Amino acid sequence: MESLQRTISDISFELIKEAGEDLKLSSVSEVEDAKCECCGMSEECTAGYINNMREKFSGKLICGLCAEAVEAEIGKNGGKREKALSEHMNDCVKFNRIGRAYPALFQAETVKEILKKRSSYCVGKPLSPSDKRTLQSKGGITRSSSCIPAITKQV
Numbered sequence: 001m002e003s004l005q006r007t008i009s010d011i012s013f014e015l016i017k018e019a020g021e022d023l024k025l026s027s028v029s030e031v032e033d034a035k036c037e038c039c040g041m042s043e044e045c046t047a048g049y050i051n052n053m054r055e056k057f058s059g060k061l062i063c064g065l066c067a068e069a070v071e072a073e074i075g076k077n078g079g080k081r082e083k084a085l086s087e088h089m090n091d092c093v094k095f096n097r098i099g100r101a102y103p104a105l106f107q108a109e110t111v112k113e114i115l116k117k118r119s120s121y122c123v124g125k126p127l128s129p130s131d132k133r134t135l136q137s138k139g140g141i142t143r144s145s146s147c148i149p150a151i152t153k154q155v
Contacts, residue, residue: 036063038092057085066092 034045037060045053053061057070058081066088073084099106 034061036061036066038062038066038089040092040096041065058082060085060089 031044031046032050033042034050035042041063043063050061053067057067062070062085070081070084070088073088074081077084077087095106098109
């Protein structure tokens with residue numbers, strides 16, 4: 001494969017020609033297709049970019065989108081790069097396993113996790129009888145009887 005060269009516009013070429021300068025164009029670094037080790041997305045990268053990403057993320061090649069997600073996770077966990085990278089990679093593995101093939105199931109799993117987190121705040125606090133009465137007086141959902149007989153009477 002021949003090396004790539006920079007392009008130059010017609011106007012720039014004419015200006016250089018009038019100035020009498022030699023027209024020497026530098027070659028562009030070779031690009032290669034690189035696959036992200038987190039999400040599996042492929043993108044064209046230079047060898048320098050690939051090396052920089054591997055140095056920054058413990059030898060793992062990750063795409064720019066995953067790099068941004070890891071940086072955000074670093075901000076959340078107090079600056080621990082290794083932990084943030086492993087958490088993001090676990091999320092990507094889970095998404096690639098379930099989310100792409102079964103998006104509704106993935107959404108249900110996410111809602112389940114949210115509810116687990118929310119209920120963990122309430123665990124350990126037993127309700128007293130006065131708390132139960134307060135919840136009932138505030139209009140909690142209760143079932144008094146089935147609506148099926150009412151529907152069949154109308155038909």
